[in-house]
């Protein structure tokens with residue numbers, strides 16, 4: 001059985017961009033608009049020593065803030081159940097949001113490995129700003145740029161060590 005790695009996080013943080021970056025194809029739809037309907041997306045990633053199944057959570061309809069939070073809770077619970085490793089993606093350009101705090105609170109209860117990943121860290125300046133995410137009370141923060149392929153390989157190496 002291949003391990004399952006699930007990407008969770010708010011709409012528009014770059015989950016599908018990261019999914020495509022890791023899969024190596026433009027398989028998931030990337031969109032500037034938070035809340036375009038997208039299905040859950042699965043791919044078998046075989047180009048590493050330990051192959052795994054990558055899950056891009058999406059399926060957000062145009063929603064209110066309440067509905068968005070509810071869907072995030074559902075997606076996170078599902079990932080907590082079915083995944084072996086969870087990548088919790090956040091957005092350096094948006095900064096830490098109440099929704100991020102809420103999901104982080106849920107993930108604290110999981111005994112599975114959770115990677116706290118801040119995306120859109122495209123350069124040095126924003127790298128320093130990303131330190132605010134330590135307010136989540138986490139030990140390790142991974143900063144990446146899925147769009148510019150920064151930090152993704154290191155993240156994958158660390159994930160591989162846990163599979």
Ligand code: GDP
Nearest residue numbers: 011012013014015016017030031120145146147
């Ligand atoms: P999702 O809703 O979480 O799946 O987010 P998407 O992957 O659809 O991306 C939302 C927007 O963020 C798109 O406009 C992406 O091009 C943009 N984006 C994704 N990753 C990065 C990144 O590393 N840096 C920057 N600057 N933009 C990014």
Ligand code: MG
Nearest residue numbers: 015016029058
């Ligand atoms: Mg998406």
